[in-house]
Amino acid sequence: MIPLIKDYFSFGSTLRNKIFEKIRKSDFKKSKIRHLLEYEQPTKYIVENVGYLENPTLIPVLTANKAFVLGYTDEQYGIYDKGDCIIFDDFTMDIKYVDFSFKVKSSAIKILTPKSEINLRYMFEYLSFLSLSSNEHKRHYISEVEDVIVPVPDVEKQNSIARLLFAFDCKIEAERSLCVLLCKQKKYLLREMFI
CATH class of the missing domain: 3.90.220.20 (DNA methylase specificity domains)
Incomplete structure (x- = not known):
């Protein structure tokens, strides 16, 4: 995995943990x-x-x-x-x-x-x-x-948490897909360069 994507993934895990640790300690x-x-x-x-x-x-x-x-x-x-x-x-x-x-x-x-x-x-x-x-x-x-x-928590809070974490997962997936496309493009360009 490319370092930037690893950073996103790590940040996503940290974000999830912080949110749910705070919720776990709350009086919900x-x-x-x-x-x-x-x-x-x-x-x-x-x-x-x-x-x-x-x-x-x-x-x-x-x-x-x-x-x-x-x-x-x-x-x-x-x-x-x-x-x-x-x-x-x-x-x-x-x-x-x-x-x-x-x-x-x-x-x-x-x-x-x-x-x-x-x-x-x-x-x-x-x-x-x-x-x-x-x-x-x-x-x-x-x-x-x-x-x-x-x-x-109440449904509104559940919805907010779910939207935030889902949006972050979508960002990670978009970056992963972009990385795959860029790697394919790089292989193609390198192959064409030495023909």
Whole structure:
């Protein structure tokens, strides 16, 4: 990663930590995650054909770990298309914010959606702040994560925090994309220079 992008990423993490440390120490109402998020088992969204395609115009097949998009499927049934959600890998505790239709690879994922008066992006950012992880190969969401207590500011404050952190993530992604384009341009120009 280019140093500038690393600086953005580092600043983004620091910003998230400072915001949520301050919120954690505040006197906002606190509630267990089970009272803030609904979870859905993904059984009806599991892809049948694991011979994934490389066509990004098709339906993505997701996992919550680092791979995220495993490939694409042309299956037209069992597609999650209910709107934004968080996918939570029950074994690794990795999370991803998803704002598009998809299918999943396995039942080890929980699909999380907000209950009323909860901003899903705020919850995603807070879960990211918690840096959940485990070395144990077991299901964690129901046994551990649902009982985690989260400070819950009013919806307007949640929306402000979510917008700020989302805007910063967009800036990082824009810089990363620009970096990729500039690297491609540099390779092209160097190749053309020595022909």
